[in-house]
Amino acid sequence: MSTNRSNQRIGLVLFTLYLLLYGGFVLLMAFDAEQLQVTGPGQVNMAVWSGFSLIVVALVLSLVYGWVCRSDGHAEAAGSTQAHDDAVSQGDGA
Amino acid sequence: MIYEASPIAVGCFFVFVGLTLGLSFFLGRKAKSSAGYFAAHGQIPWFVNGVAFAGDYLSAASFLGICGMIAFYGYDGFLYSIGYLAGWIVALFVVAEPMKRLGKFTFADALDARFGSRGIKLVAGISTLAVSIFYLIPQMVGAGVLVQPLLGFPHWVGVMLVGATVILIVVLAGMVSTTWVQFLKGSLLVVFSTILTVLILVRGFAAEEGGADGHAFRTLGPLTNTEPVRQAEALEKELASTWGLQGATITPAEGAWVDQPFVRIASGTDKVTTVWHLDKGEAGVFLRETQTLKKTADGQVLVNGMPKGTKKGEPELHPVGHVSRLPDGKDKTGSLGPLEFFSTLEESEVVLWGNKKLVHEDGSTTTVYFQKPTAGSRILQPGMHPRFQGIHSDKTLDKIDLLSLMLALFCGTASLPHILIRYYTVKDEASARKSTIVGIATIGFFYVLTLYLGLGAMTSGTLDVTNSNMSAPLLAFSIGEWLFAAISAIAFTTVLGTVSGLILASSGAVTHDLMANAMGREMTDAQQVRVAKIASVVVGLVAIVLGVLFQELNVSYLVGWAFSVAASANLPSLVMCLFWSRTTRQGVIAAVVVGMTSSLAWILLSADTFSKVYGLDADQALVPFSQPGIVTIPLGFLTLVAVSLATQGTGPAPVAESPAEA
Known part of the structure; x- marks a missing residue:
């Protein structure tokens, strides 16, 4: 039960973090869309960058969560490498 | 446009469907008990389950709908990608582990774990059915859209073909084979989309005066x-x-x-x-x-x-x-x-x-x-x-409509029954968590690719002005016929996979929640499986009929309905059951009923539905904006809190968190 509780707390912290990012993006889009036209790194605009970032950050947070909660898991080794490979290919895609 | 069936495409298509069916028969031959039928005995490896999440989730709406919308309107389609993926954060951080801990076969199990109430089973079962059927319609419509150019059949033949194949898969095999079909399809979809993206980048852009047939638009x-x-x-x-x-x-x-x-x-x-x-x-x-x-x-x-x-x-x-x-x-x-x-x-x-x-x-x-x-x-x-x-x-109302849509996308994923049942196919909470992470990685990667695929299709010269849903396969056609065949076949298995997951979720709801629990019918294990199979056939037939009836409707529009209804009906009670100890049985029932009916009513009275479904003037709509989420999701929460507070101490004392026994 104690692992459940601590997992739940970590989960809620990460959830709140993501909610702020996603909410921030949506509000920015709704009320100040001009900010998204600004050109960012690589001459690519902020609309594209923020979209890609939200996807990559979701994956990073989920990996952080998986890493922190690993204590109560079983048979970890095979899985974490696999997830990591996906993370790398994700980075390339962005 | 005139589509001609190409021998390569047809051959490839039948090889795919044949392999899928063969695999289902092979893997499903052992699943005879109800635990095997509904939950694959909880024995699916978490990595496979994670990719199967992607298979379940990347439905015709994601693959065909998002690519099509980007191809016709640019960045807007990508907003769906962002919202759909964000929903997985709710699934992972809030819902995944408790779902696994509390439930056995269905979403209603988890909701009801503390109360043992027939009423909860009944309303949760009905909301599962409602959401699944809403979600089924666009998949079936998408199937018909795909088969038309691929095999040269009319739309209704495509719908029948998918319906029959899926009923066969679900009846013969259940959750084990459905999971493997999803795994196979999820992997193929991501691999081929990556290939397609690389080819788009290699091709680059060229300035033209018209499309691929050489006609210059003056x-x-x-x-x-x-x-x-x-x-x-x-x-x-x-x-x-x-x-x-x-x-x-x-x-x-x-x-x-x-x-x-x-x-x-x-x-x-x-x-x-x-x-x-x-x-x-x-x-x-x-x-x-x-x-x-x-x-x-x-x-x-x-x-x-x-x-x-x-x-x-x-x-x-x-x-x-x-x-x-x-x-x-x-x-x-x-x-x-x-x-x-x-x-x-x-x-x-x-x-x-x-x-x-x-x-x-x-x-x-x-x-x-x-x-x-x-x-x-x-x-x-x-x-x-x-x-x-x-x-x-x-206009403020337009802005609220936008916020409402983005909220429904965020909250909808973690409330979709066919996604939730996938938490019962792995052995424990750690596996549920890990398969969700694999799911997020696979789905996120694919969603990054959608922007390339959509914009690639936009500039491919092969788009059909009458049908945005065909953009992704036609993009493949602009590169080569074999790629078109492969992508079309994958898109078709995409529909097969998602539809079988949805039919399983519905038949689980009918058998387990409605018949066995809410109506109190005593059934042996074998009887449960038989009832579930009959339910699958019935739901499959209903889906075929609706798929033919609604063929004119836009695929992603209908998926939006399913997301709004799922989020409004299921999410408030799911979250409050997990995090608020004063939640009562009556509160849960009221929240599901109010969430479901208010979101459905809102959709049916909205300007979108007025103009696109009834063919009436959009100005006559009775609600101020089209997307219900921003009103009906909080309404679900409020109802739950109000009714729970009013009924404190009336129901049986809540049982401590323990796995539900059916």
Whole structure:
């Protein structure tokens, strides 16, 4: 039960973090869309960058969560490498 | 467009379906008990389950709908990608582990774990059925859309084909084979989308005057004799002398053509009438060539004024999608890097296509498809699709509508029954968590690719103006026939996989929640499986009928309904059961009922439904904006809290968290 509780707390912290990012993006889009036209790194605009970032950050947070909660898991080794490979290919895609 | 069935595509298609079915029979032969049928004995390895999540989730709406929307409207479609993925954060951080801990087969199990109430089982079972059937309609419609060009069958044959195949898979095999089908399809989809993306980047952009069939779309102007444009002899002379329209005669606007930005001009030796879009911009007044599709009252179809052909080379709508101008006046970019792809597009101009349907007095209709030259910088910004008009509008209601949609996407994923049941196919909470992470990685990677695929399709020259759902397969067609065959077959298995997951979720709800628990029918294990199979066949048949009935509706529009209803009905009670100890049985029942009915009622009374489903005037709608989420999700929470507070101490004392026994 104690692992459940601590997992739940970590989960809620990460959830709140993501909610702020996603909410921030949506509000920015709704009320100040001009900010998204600004050109960012690589001459690519902020609309594209923020979209890609939200996807990559979701994956990073989920990996952080998986890493922190690993204590109560079983048979970890095979899985974490696999997830990591996906993370790398994700980075390339962005 | 005229589609011809290609032998490679047909062969590839049948190999795929054959393999899928064969695999289902092989893997499902051991699943005889109800635990095996509904939850694959909880023995699916978490990595496989994670990719199967992707398989379940990346439905026809994701693959066909999002790519199509990006291809026709640019960045807006990508907002769906962002929202759909964000929903997984709710699933992972809030719902995944408790779902696994509390439930056995269905979402209702988890909701009811503390109460042991028939009422909860009943309402949760009904909401599962409602959401699943809403979600089934677009999948079936998508199936028909796919089969049409691939095999040359009419739409209803495609729907029947999918329905029959899926019923076979679900009845013969259950959750084990469904999971493996999803795994297979999820992997193939991501691998082939990656290949396609690489090929798009290697191809780069080229400035063209039209689509892949070599037809150059003409633009006349800037014109000098423009006022008044219609019936103007001066303009007719100018068109003939300066712009090469021999003997141009302008047809006076009458009937449905009055006050439209279109000019009909008969020209040439045979005096064929073509329709031109009148474009008054800062650079001057232009006439741009359109394409028209006329359906007469007696069922004849005319394309650009001539009877539609049945074979290649005969009159048909031209494929579209071209870059009209590249930066620095280049003809071709050559291969591009993943970021260069966007920075180049930003500086280019692409011809997008709008459409306008005119209804004439004699019952015939004309749909005019017209060119919209659009700056690349505009395409890479949100706000072009009518659904996202809130971004550039000053009206508060439009902005609320936008926020409401993004909220429903965020909350919907973790409330979809066919996603939730996948938590019961792994052995413990750690596996549930890990498979969700694998799911997020796979789905996130795919969603990054959607932007490349959609924009690649936009500039591929092979788009069908009448059907945005076909954009992704047609993009593959612009690269090669074998790729078209592979992508179409994968898209078809995509539909198969998602539909079988949904049918399983519904049959689980009927058997386990409604029959066994809510109605209190005592059933042996074997009887449960039999009832579930009968339920699958019935739901499958209902889905086939609805798929044929709703064939005209946009796929992603219907998925939006399912997300809103799922989020409003299921999420409040799911979250409150987990985090608020004073939640009561009555509170849960009330929240599910209120959430479900209010969101459904809102959708049925909205402007979107008025104009697209009933064919009524959108202004007559009874609710102020179309997306219900921002009202009905909080309403679900409020109802739960209010009813729970009012009924404290009336129900049986909540049982401590323990796995539910069915």
